[in-house]
Amino acid sequence: MVAVSVIMPIYNVADGLRKSIQCLLNQTYKDFELILVNDGSTDGSGHICDEFQKKDSRIQVIHQANAGSGWARNAGLDRATGEYIYFSDPDDYVEVELIEDNLKIAWENEANIVVFGYYVEELNARGKRIMTAQLPNLSVLNTKEDFRKNFRAFQDLDSNILWNKLYKHLYLLENDCRFTDQRVGQDALFNHLVYRNLEAIYFNQIPYYHYVSRVGSAVNRYHPDRFLLEYNIAEHFEKLIITWHYEKIYQDLISLAYWRTLYVELNNLVLEDCPLDENQKVQQISSVLHHPKIQQTIFSSNSSLEKKYHIKLLTFLLKNNKYSLALRVMRARIQIRKKYHYAFNTLKKLAGT
Numbered sequence: 001m002v003a004v005s006v007i008m009p010i011y012n013v014a015d016g017l018r019k020s021i022q023c024l025l026n027q028t029y030k031d032f033e034l035i036l037v038n039d040g041s042t043d044g045s046g047h048i049c050d051e052f053q054k055k056d057s058r059i060q061v062i063h064q065a066n067a068g069s070g071w072a073r074n075a076g077l078d079r080a081t082g083e084y085i086y087f088s089d090p091d092d093y094v095e096v097e098l099i100e101d102n103l104k105i106a107w108e109n110e111a112n113i114v115v116f117g118y119y120v121e122e123l124n125a126r127g128k129r130i131m132t133a134q135l136p137n138l139s140v141l142n143t144k145e146d147f148r149k150n151f152r153a154f155q156d157l158d159s160n161i162l163w164n165k166l167y168k169h170l171y172l173l174e175n176d177c178r179f180t181d182q183r184v185g186q187d188a189l190f191n192h193l194v195y196r197n198l199e200a201i202y203f204n205q206i207p208y209y210h211y212v213s214r215v216g217s218a219v220n221r222y223h224p225d226r227f228l229l230e231y232n233i234a235e236h237f238e239k240l241i242i243t244w245h246y247e248k249i250y251q252d253l254i255s256l257a258y259w260r261t262l263y264v265e266l267n268n269l270v271l272e273d274c275p276l277d278e279n280q281k282v283q284q285i286s287s288v289l290h291h292p293k294i295q296q297t298i299f300s301s302n303s304s305l306e307k308k309y310h311i312k313l314l315t316f317l318l319k320n321n322k323y324s325l326a327l328r329v330m331r332a333r334i335q336i337r338k339k340y341h342y343a344f345n346t347l348k349k350l351a352g353t
Helices: 014-026 045-055 069-077 098-109 144-149 151-155 168-172 186-195 225-242 253-270 278-289 292-299 309-319 323-351
Strands: 004-010 032-039 061-065 084-085 113-123 129-134 164-169 203-213
Touching: 004 014, 004 045, 004 069, 004 098, 014 032, 014 045, 032 045, 032 069, 032 151, 045 061, 069 186, 069 278, 069 292, 084 098, 084 168, 098 164, 098 203, 129 203, 144 151, 164 168, 164 309, 186 225, 203 225, 225 292, 253 278, 253 292, 253 309, 253 323, 278 292, 292 309, 309 323
Parallel strands: 004 032, 004 084, 032 061, 113 203
Antiparallel strands: 084 164, 113 129, 113 164
């Protein structure tokens, strides 16, 4: 048994995989195992995993047919022997003190979860690469009631993500926390299971993880069933809140979850690889808006949904059946992001990275 099992699902990420693995192997704390799950890669990622395994005995490699990152993480959990579990993505990288610092907090407090800060790496309006630190604004939530009462503040650090959390392995086993085969959003569904009975959660206000924002990632490719996948996440979130009996207190968070479902579908419909014509896209929006939860979200007053101008504009257009104009707004936002992404890649080439 080791102190920590690091699980990394891998699928066609050969370009950045070596850096991601090496940053983990460079950790100041050495008593961990690194489980690399090659999920049917076709670009040489599997060979890179095998190369590293030959060099470091802490590495285990699992090769499996492509089944999605959720099933890949489950394969890692089945193999894991660590007292704590950490999930890392293969196209990002970490600070060398991540395991040592957060494991110390976990051990000192018998924590079920330790949540720490992270960096978001992206481009600003001038094409300059910037890092923005996202830090927890909490310190410790010892009881289930403490966690639930402070869930709004916890939600602000994006409660759905995996890679800013160290999980106690026994807690995951006792609460049957496993990943689904849903291709998009299985991290959110997993964490919803984790949060059902969560207590003893500690926070570290230091950033350790580098999330590199990429326009070309899986979330930026068209999925014909994307709305249904996102709607499933929103439904599970609502069920979690109802299980706690906090639905009145967190009604705005529930509405926000359903609004995100709609927003992601609008984004999905304007991606370049979307095969639908304009009339089909308009029909899809009309169909989506007939879902009761979506209607309730759009036509109810919710100040948390009106903080950003483009959200207010989209809401106005959708309320007034201006679906084509709403799609134009989404296209404009994607074009801006693409320009930043192009500038980012150009800077990388010039820097030789």
